Amino acid sequence: MGKTLLHSAFKGGCGKTAITVITAYLLRHMGKRVLLIDLDPQANSSEIMSYTYNNHQKPAVSLYNGLLHFDLTHSIVHLDPKMDIIPSDWSLSLWPEKIEKYNMHDRNLILKHVLAPLKPKYDFILIDVPPTLSAFTNNALLASDYVSLVLQTQRQSYTSVLKTAQYMYQLKQSYPKEAKYSLLGVILYLVKKHAKTDREISNEAKKSFGSAVYKHPIWQQERIKVFGDEGIHNKDYWDRRALKMYRGTVNEELSRMKGAK
Numbered sequence: 001m002g003k004t005l006l007h008s009a010f011k012g013g014c015g016k017t018a019i020t021v022i023t024a025y026l027l028r029h030m031g032k033r034v035l036l037i038d039l040d041p042q043a044n045s046s047e048i049m050s051y052t053y054n055n056h057q058k059p060a061v062s063l064y065n066g067l068l069h070f071d072l073t074h075s076i077v078h079l080d081p082k083m084d085i086i087p088s089d090w091s092l093s094l095w096p097e098k099i100e101k102y103n104m105h106d107r108n109l110i111l112k113h114v115l116a117p118l119k120p121k122y123d124f125i126l127i128d129v130p131p132t133l134s135a136f137t138n139n140a141l142l143a144s145d146y147v148s149l150v151l152q153t154q155r156q157s158y159t160s161v162l163k164t165a166q167y168m169y170q171l172k173q174s175y176p177k178e179a180k181y182s183l184l185g186v187i188l189y190l191v192k193k194h195a196k197t198d199r200e201i202s203n204e205a206k207k208s209f210g211s212a213v214y215k216h217p218i219w220q221q222e223r224i225k226v227f228g229d230e231g232i233h234n235k236d237y238w239d240r241r242a243l244k245m246y247r248g249t250v251n252e253e254l255s256r257m258k259g260a261k
Contacts, residue, residue, distance in 0.1 A: 002035070002122035003257065004115065006144040007187070009151065010131055010160045010167070015189040016150050017044045018228055019218065020128045022246045023253070025052065025232045028083040032123040035076070038063070038088035039111070039136050044228075045128040046087035051231030053079040064091040068098060072114050084122075096135040109178055111139035133167070141171055144181040146257055148214075151205055152189045153198035158205060161186060165209075182260040184253060185209070188217035190224070216248040 007016045007023070017040070024036045038045040050056045059066075059075045063086050066075035075086045099107045115125065129140045141147065147168065151161045165183065172179040186209050192198045206213050218224075223242040233239050 002119040004125045004145045006127050006147045010164050021048045024126045026250050035084045035122045035125045037086045037127045040130045041093035043088040108138040112143040147181050148184045149186045150189050153191050153201040184256040185212040187214045190220045191217045192220050216252045
């Protein structure tokens with residue numbers, strides 16, 4: 001049965017999309033069967049992966065229509081034998097309004113239900129979501145088995161992660177039977193070495209979250225921006241250097257999964 005993983009934070013620009021697509025890429029190159037679901041109408045994950053695999057194919061059924069009909073089977077695009085994606089587009093922004101006819105409890109569980117038949121086909125399912133409280137976020141959280149919080153070492157990102165952790169706790173109280181996600185920890189992201197603010201925020205995070213803070217941070221590297229613009233590649237020293245750094249975090253994430261209750 002596949003494990004569903006979400007990288008979350010209620011703040012834009014903190015690196016959720018980058019770490020999600022790179023994690024998906026690395027898991028696939030570890031030999032895992034991976035499905036990436038782009039649950040963000042901005043479709044940044046879809047764009048990055050289309051460049052990474054040089055595949056701009058559109059699904060037979062859009063994610064928006066697949067969700068409306070409770071069937072994502074025909075929304076999947078095969079990028080290579082072990083990497084699939086359910087890409088997004090602007091039409092997905094209409095989905096929250098369309099599901100208002102359902103009661104609040106049920107509308108937040110739609111993704112969980114439609115993913116159930118897909119999970120046996122994959123080792124990992126990763127979900128990318130907008131950085132806002134919305135039907136997208138609620139559905140992604142409740143469909144997830146594991147969640148890692150992404151903390152860019154800035155003050156606003158730190159307070160956002162605190163709020164996200166609190167919200168995750170409250171959501172579990174509202175869905176005691178359905179919410180099965182475990183919080184794996186907090187990933188320090190795009191950390192600048194020897195920068196005062198980054199050091200202060202990192203220390204505050206460790207005081208607040210203790211051992212939940214990942215031992216392998218993601219340091220700031222220019223190559224990460226290139227991955228976002230041109231897709232993920234492993235062609236030269238700088239590609240390999242960046243991917244090695246992410247690989248350390250992904251390996252720790254896998255280790256934390258094994259230890260999660």
